[in-house]
């Protein structure tokens with residue numbers, strides 16, 4: 001029986017599926033990058049260039065029994081994948097795992113490890129020259145960026161502006177209050193209910209003094225700014241409809257067994273799915289476990305039974321530098337506010353680097 005599994009996208013979800021199935025199937029992982037990107041580490045990679053290579057794990061070491069093709073999917077149908085190069089990969093099972101894009105530096109702009117490291121070093125030099133930093137977006141990425149900057153340069157003035165009226169909407173008041181207190185201690189200024197009313201005169205990540213007027217009528221003068229809002233679902237290669245119609249948000253509709261609706265040999269994991277939950281690496285890896293179970297069962301000639309249910313409440317680990325931050329985690333009694341030491345231990349200290357060394361071997 002043919003056992004070809006094409007995994008499209010080597011992020012948190014796709015690499016977990018590929019690694020778990022390579023011993024029992026003919027796994028082909030497709031990604032235009034040459035390395036797995038641990039995006040959770042990207043903001044420290046910006047502030048500490050000597051540490052930056054720790055966020056990249058070359059694909060070369062991932063699949064001793066499988067194959068990695070460095071290319072981009074251009075179209076997918078129930079029987080396989082057509083690559084941007086024109087190559088056709090026939091497959092018995094297809095797993096869509098192409099994730100989402102964030103504005104640089106939250107995720108690299110380049111697909112090449114060397115170019116991505118050069119970009120981080122270049123932006124680091126720009127940041128080094130700036131005394132006043134403006135971050136647009138007070139979500140987890142903007143907050144983490146502010147924390148990383150303050151840990152390296154406590155004297156820089158950091159302002160975060162966001163049109164949203166509250167911080168971490170939907171999280172427990174204890175978590176939000178703890179976050180506010182730590183931001184105040186670090187001297188990070190947070191302007192909520194505040195958008196920009198005038199255009200920015202510099203490009204993001206480039207040093208150069210500018211002044212903008214906010215929607216509340218105030219002026220902000222800063223020396224560099226970063227965009228920390230907005231994500232895009234990486235699903236353009238499905239827009240031809242050869243596999244499935246996408247949701248209006250560009251996401252892939254999935255069943256509770258994480259099959260792409262209408263296809264019992266095609267699955268999707270991670271940020272690309274329409275599972276109603278925050279888009280997080282932790283969830284992508286849980287999706288991967290379900291899909292691995294289901295494909296394994298099918299490879300054994302049986303009916304798959306594993307299903308996925310989203311968490312009924314939001315969870316987060318939000319470090320502010322390597323020793324600070326807040327979190328909300330699950331417990332049998334519901335969500336609880338994680339102490340700062342736990343946030344540091346689980347994420348802040350190494351930003352998950354150790355966990356991926358276990359999956360890939362050494363960093364770049």
Ligand SMILES: Cc1cc2nc3c(=O)[nH]c(=O)nc-3n(C[C@H](O)[C@H](O)[C@H](O)COP(=O)(O)OP(=O)(O)OC[C@H]3O[C@@H](n4cnc5c(N)ncnc54)[C@H](O)[C@@H]3O)c2cc1C
Pocket residue numbers: 008009010011012013014030031032033036037039040041042043071072073074097098099100101102106107141144234237269270271272279280281282283284317347
């Ligand atoms: C700064 C930051 C911190 C974060 N911290 C956390 C955290 O603490 N905990 C948490 O759970 N989540 C965190 N996240 C969110 C997390 O990064 C995403 O949820 C996660 O990346 C989604 O994983 P994924 O497997 O769906 O896809 P991704 O990790 O986005 O990987 C997708 C892969 O698909 C490839 N690809 C794209 N298009 C194609 C194509 N056409 N053909 C082939 N391959 C393609 C890409 O090159 C990429 O390698 C953080 C994100 C950022 C930016």
